[in-house]
């Protein structure tokens with residue numbers, strides 16, 4: 362196992378323990394809602410956002426206990442978005458992470474409440490744990506996650522996405538949609554991890570640039586992987602989104618150009634870290650992983 366793989370595995374298993382501890386226990390009232398929350402968050406997921414938060418926190422000299430609270434808040438928002446995204450009123454998916462989606466395993470009303478409660482829990486965590494010695498900075502962290510997940514972030518990106526079904530978007534519009542929908546939370550994960558430690562504003566700006574690039578690269582790669590899966594398993598024409606005819610980087614650019622775009626974004630992400638030394642190694646490795654991943 363490479364040094365990076367051991368780093369990833371160690372943090373993933375540590376983070377699973379953190380989530381198990383922070384989520385309400387399933388035997389506490391309301392048991393069904395709590396069980397559904399745990400079902401939707403635990404055992405599954407690559408934990409890319411928490412890994413980015415850990416890596417940024419390490420770079421900023423933060424304590425791991427602080428970073429993982431911030432990372433958990435981000436991951437709970439991510440999990441809520443997946444639960445809602447899978448519902449019949451949105452993507453209407455029956456499988457997520459290899460198991461029935463929350464509304465299939467439980468019911469729609471429960472899935473709606475799971476998303477709501479996970480979102481509230483995320484902000485509860487950010488406000489009840491001390492994440493910075495500077496109270497004003499901690500308040501700024503709460504705002505950062507609120508903006509990243511709201512109408513000028515993930516929820517806004519989802520709204521643009523839903524409105525784009527069956528339409529032809531231009532590249533800048535598609536990019537803006539993904540900067541909101543996927544990129545905002547990835548950037549927030551990195552910045553929140555960094556805010557748990559100490560960096561100068563110029564360094565935070567560099568990290569934000571890195572986050573913007575890896576956030577977009579993550580989505581481009583996701584589109585390429587989806588298109589390959591469609592072609593392989595469904596015999597569909599490469600480039601057609603299997604779900605609902607939504608525009609993607611692949612439908613717009615073709616697979617080769619989408620791959621090139623991911624490679625360029627990868628290069629830009631590494632360039633944004635040029636001012637950091639060896640301490641940014643994990644962030645560089647995570648950029649490599651995001652672009653080269655196969656799942």
Ligand code: GRG
Nearest residue numbers: 406407408409442445446515516519542543583
């Ligand atoms: C419902 C407000 C609201 C927002 C939904 C993020 C999102 C917005 C929907 C997810 C749809 C989707 C498949 C987007 C593509 C990129 C993405 C976020 C994939 C899932 O993230 P991963 O790969 O998932 O990190 P895991 O399971 O590894 O956590």
